[in-house]
Amino acid sequence: MTDKAHLELLSKLTKEFNSLAENHSHLAHSAVSHPESPHYALKFYASINPIGSELEHKKPATLETVDSWEKLNGELGLLVFLGEHGPEMVREYLDQHVYYDNLYFYTKNTISRCEIYHKDGTSKSISIQRLILDDTGKPTVMLEINQGSPLITTYRVSEEKMYVASCYPFEGAWKKHQNLTVSYLDEKILYIVDEKSGAHLYSLNDQDSDLDSLIDKYHNTALDLIISGLSDSPPEFKDVCGVVLEYMTESPFPPSIGLPTYGEREGKQYEDYALGWLNAAELHNFYECEFFSSNRDCETINARLRELEYEEVQTIAERFYIRLSKSITTSKDIRKILDTRADFFCTAHDYRYGTDLDILEKYVSKELLNACAMEIKRSEDADAKAVASNPNRAEAYRLLEIGSVKLPALVNAFNCGKYELRYGVYGQLSIRPISLEQGSFEINKDTATISPASLYNDYRIYHLNDGQLQAITYMSGSEAHQRTYFGQSEEGIEQIEVNLNTGEVVRYKFLEMRNGKAIKYVAVDEVIFNSETYEYEGDTISRITMLQDYIEFPTDPSQLDYLLTYNDAGALLEASSIQDKLDGSPKYTAEYRELAPLLDELLSLYTEASVKLVALSELEDNILLIFSPAAQYRFPFNVYIEGSDYRALAGERELKMGEKINRLNVRIIERSKYQDIKEQSHIEGLYEWLSERLTFSISMSIGQRVKIRFSSCAESRKPLPSVH
Numbered sequence: 001m002t003d004k005a006h007l008e009l010l011s012k013l014t015k016e017f018n019s020l021a022e023n024h025s026h027l028a029h030s031a032v033s034h035p036e037s038p039h040y041a042l043k044f045y046a047s048i049n050p051i052g053s054e055l056e057h058k059k060p061a062t063l064e065t066v067d068s069w070e071k072l073n074g075e076l077g078l079l080v081f082l083g084e085h086g087p088e089m090v091r092e093y094l095d096q097h098v099y100y101d102n103l104y105f106y107t108k109n110t111i112s113r114c115e116i117y118h119k120d121g122t123s124k125s126i127s128i129q130r131l132i133l134d135d136t137g138k139p140t141v142m143l144e145i146n147q148g149s150p151l152i153t154t155y156r157v158s159e160e161k162m163y164v165a166s167c168y169p170f171e172g173a174w175k176k177h178q179n180l181t182v183s184y185l186d187e188k189i190l191y192i193v194d195e196k197s198g199a200h201l202y203s204l205n206d207q208d209s210d211l212d213s214l215i216d217k218y219h220n221t222a223l224d225l226i227i228s229g230l231s232d233s234p235p236e237f238k239d240v241c242g243v244v245l246e247y248m249t250e251s252p253f254p255p256s257i258g259l260p261t262y263g264e265r266e267g268k269q270y271e272d273y274a275l276g277w278l279n280a281a282e283l284h285n286f287y288e289c290e291f292f293s294s295n296r297d298c299e300t301i302n303a304r305l306r307e308l309e310y311e312e313v314q315t316i317a318e319r320f321y322i323r324l325s326k327s328i329t330t331s332k333d334i335r336k337i338l339d340t341r342a343d344f345f346c347t348a349h350d351y352r353y354g355t356d357l358d359i360l361e362k363y364v365s366k367e368l369l370n371a372c373a374m375e376i377k378r379s380e381d382a383d384a385k386a387v388a389s390n391p392n393r394a395e396a397y398r399l400l401e402i403g404s405v406k407l408p409a410l411v412n413a414f415n416c417g418k419y420e421l422r423y424g425v426y427g428q429l430s431i432r433p434i435s436l437e438q439g440s441f442e443i444n445k446d447t448a449t450i451s452p453a454s455l456y457n458d459y460r461i462y463h464l465n466d467g468q469l470q471a472i473t474y475m476s477g478s479e480a481h482q483r484t485y486f487g488q489s490e491e492g493i494e495q496i497e498v499n500l501n502t503g504e505v506v507r508y509k510f511l512e513m514r515n516g517k518a519i520k521y522v523a524v525d526e527v528i529f530n531s532e533t534y535e536y537e538g539d540t541i542s543r544i545t546m547l548q549d550y551i552e553f554p555t556d557p558s559q560l561d562y563l564l565t566y567n568d569a570g571a572l573l574e575a576s577s578i579q580d581k582l583d584g585s586p587k588y589t590a591e592y593r594e595l596a597p598l599l600d601e602l603l604s605l606y607t608e609a610s611v612k613l614v615a616l617s618e619l620e621d622n623i624l625l626i627f628s629p630a631a632q633y634r635f636p637f638n639v640y641i642e643g644s645d646y647r648a649l650a651g652e653r654e655l656k657m658g659e660k661i662n663r664l665n666v667r668i669i670e671r672s673k674y675q676d677i678k679e680q681s682h683i684e685g686l687y688e689w690l691s692e693r694l695t696f697s698i699s700m701s702i703g704q705r706v707k708i709r710f711s712s713c714a715e716s717r718k719p720l721p722s723v724h
Contacts, residue, residue: 006141006143006152006154009130009132009141009143010143010145010150010152013128013130013143013145014145014150016114016128017125017127017128017145018125019125020114020116020123020125020126020128021116021123021124021125022123024101024116024118024123027103027114027116028089028101028103031081031088031089031103031104031105032081032083032088032089033081033083033084033088034081034083035081037081038079038080038081039063039078039079039080039081039082040077040078040079040080041063041077041078041079041080042077042078043063043078044063044078044080044087044090045058045059046086046087046090046102046104048104048111048112048113048129048131048142049129049131049142050131050139050142050155050162051162051164051180051182051189051192051202054189054192054201054202055192055201055202056303057202057299057300057302057303057304058303063080063082077093078090078091078092078093079091079093083106085104085106085111086104086106087102087104088103088104089101089102089103089104090102095119097119097120097121098118098119098120099117099118100115100116100117100118100126101114101115101116101118102114102115103115103116109132109133109134109135110130110131110132110133111130111131111133112128112129112130112131113127113128113129114127114128115127115128126146126147127144127145127146127147128144128145129142129143129144130142130143130144138155138157139155139157139162140154140155141153141154141155142155149168150168150169151166151167151168151177152166152167152168152174153165153166154166160183160184160185161181161182161183161184162181162182162184163179163180163181163182164178164179164180164181164182165178165179165180166178166179178194178196179194179195179196180192180193180194180195180201181193181195188204189202189204190203190204191203191204200297201299202300203300206297206300207300211301211304211305214297214300214301214304215301215316215320217297218253218297218298218301218320219320219323219324219327221297222253222254222255222292222324223324223327223328223331225254225291225292226257226291226328226334227331227333227334227337228291229287229290229291230291230334230337230338231333231337233287233290234337235259235285235338236284236285237259237261237263237264237284237285238261238339239261239262239263240259240260240261240285240338240339240340240344241260241261241262241265241340241341241343241344241345242259242260242344242345242346242347243257243258243259243325243328243329243334243345243346243347244257244258244259244260244278244279244280244283244346244347244348244349245257245280245321245324245325245346245347245348245349246258246279246280246281246348246349246350246351247317247321247348247349247350247351248350248351248352249310249313249314249317249350250305250306250310250313251302251305251306252302252305252313252316252317252320252321253298253301253302253320254289254291254292254298255289255321255348256280256281256286256287256288256289256351257280257286257287257291258279258280258281258282258283258285258286258287259283259285259286259338260277260278260283260285261283261284261285264277264283264284265277273379274372274375274376274378274379274380275354275355275372275375275376278347278349278354278355279351279354279355280351281351317350318348318362321348322348322362322363324346324348325346325347325348325363326346328346329344329345329346343365343367343368345363345364345365345368346363347359347360347363347364348363357369357372357373357376360372382554383553383554386554387551387552387553387554390549390551392529392549392551392557393529393549393551393552395524395529396524396525396526396528396529396551397526399508399510399522399524400505400508400524400525400526402508403494403496403505403508404505406487406494406496407485407496407498407505409487410485410486410487410496411485413487414463414470414471414485417463417465417470418465419463419464419465419470420463420464420465421461421462421463421464422461422462422464423459423460423461423462424459424460424462431486431493431494431495431509431511431521432511432518432521432532433511433518433521433534433541434541434544434564434572434575459475460472460473460474460475461473461475461480469486470485470486471483471484471485471486472484480500481499481500481501482497482498482499482500482506483497483498483500484496484497484498485497485498490513491512491513492510492511492512492513492518493510493511493513494508494509494510494511495507495508495509495510496508496509497509506525506526507523507524507525508522508523508524508525509521509522509523509524510522517534517536517539518534518541519533519534520532520533520534521533521534526551526552527550527551527552527695528548528549528550528551529547529548529549529551529557530546530547530548530549531546531547532544532545532546532547533545540564540566540570541564542563542564543561543562543563543564544561544562544564544575545559545560545561545562546559546560546561546562547559560577561577562575562576562577563575563576563577603694606694607694607698610625610694610698610706611698614698614706625698625706625708694708695708
């Protein structure tokens, strides 16, 4: 699919890509012809792809400008420099010292675009594109390198059509990526069709239609596609009681479809949480959008919806699905295919939030609504009973009370001490003899400095006495909001974490010592009870038994035994449970510790995003933050607020957090020597690490306790255990 000339050009482009970061400053200066005339903008779109604006459903080179930064109402924006041939540089600020530069270069037969990421004086190459034109200005080939991955696209132009073919390297050969046919008239593109599927990726007629007409047309299309899809792929389990439609509000079309059965509704597989049989992805009869693969009308509608505010899209999506649900329940074709009974129903919801009675009330009968309310009540009563009878919960509160009793003596000792101070962003002392997630913190590492200058707004002060760490104070700007005190006695070592605003002990940790050896470690707060017991071979820990219990939730405690191996010099090489060994994925290796600073930075970013969301929501209590990964068991998360009309993404423009988190995710993957970090066995350790620390850091930042829930969004959308 490619020839020698293309490969030679690609080789030259690869060299340019590799030098983008090094030549960033020079390239930026050479790209801009009039640096004294920038445009200040919130939005700007430009693509050198001949059909880019059509495929992305965006207006070409649209520019919404103001005449100064002040007019952006405090939002970080774009600096756009325009020249004779088009955009020359677009700088998108994510933070004061963090931005992306898109640089454009023009010659008679080429247009080039270079994307470079810059943070704190360091640049990184992201992508480079070069469009090659013939002497009449028509495209012939596009060469692309994105994060090091090449793509070659060729264009063959006739009077009424353009044929587009793209390919990429795969296992030593070039593999077809996509073949498109572009139909046009008088230089206007009429259609773009995927040759393989026959799907219309773009239609000019749709662009000229108003949004209400497109949605009205799509209602009929969606209903027809569901009917034909069910006819071609009837459900395996026949006793279907209803239809569940799931979507994501930001791009609500097309929906996923679940067909709950009476057996699932009445069975015991969802006893752990109420209304589990209304989560489409957990049902045996589940269709992940495959009914709609031959139709791309939804892409045009979703693109239009992205131009609207979230609340408006939410209203449009809900109105559409209420109408579609009524059409489904009254469709004779669907009732015949599914052989339905009189109580057949259809409901819809955004899958990230699940369903509740307020949502169901808009879709189902009063009889079914009352039955669902009773199911929720039974589940809540059972949960409350299980929580109240949990012995680990009673032990956690007993230990927190011990911490409160011991705290005054530690505070008095701290106030009387004289300390050498160090400052840093990363680093947390662990009193555990072996910390499998991160290892112990050492104060003289690069994580600490002698000055708070040039640190983030949130940083830590380490208080040392004769080289020993006595306390850690957590700062937000000039305000101290949390302090960890360390104490030691004949019984062992204790660590008490305090909210300095309220004086409340929020976490208590104790390492029990006997004859100089660690025997047991406990860490408790009002949500989690953690314990570790240690077994020895000689003077070396050979086995760790870990127990974790979410004491405010009706979940069974988890327990794992880890076997430890060492090298000849006595350094820990690996710690693995029996299941870890079967999976080939140890919980700890020496390389894994290298991730610690990056994970700490990730925590800081998510805390910042969450605090901003809470402020935007204007909620004062009962705050539930939902962290939903973009793909199963992967970073980055999107962050939402439950119970608020404002459910914003952490990556949306209001917060300017998404790209920072995305790039940090890339760094975590790059630093990790586990290339399969996406696997559940690896990522669960990171979930555990984040859940404990996020709860605390967000609560401290806003001055009240919040709830956090991690939810997966691929194989199963059942929430993971919640954390206060």
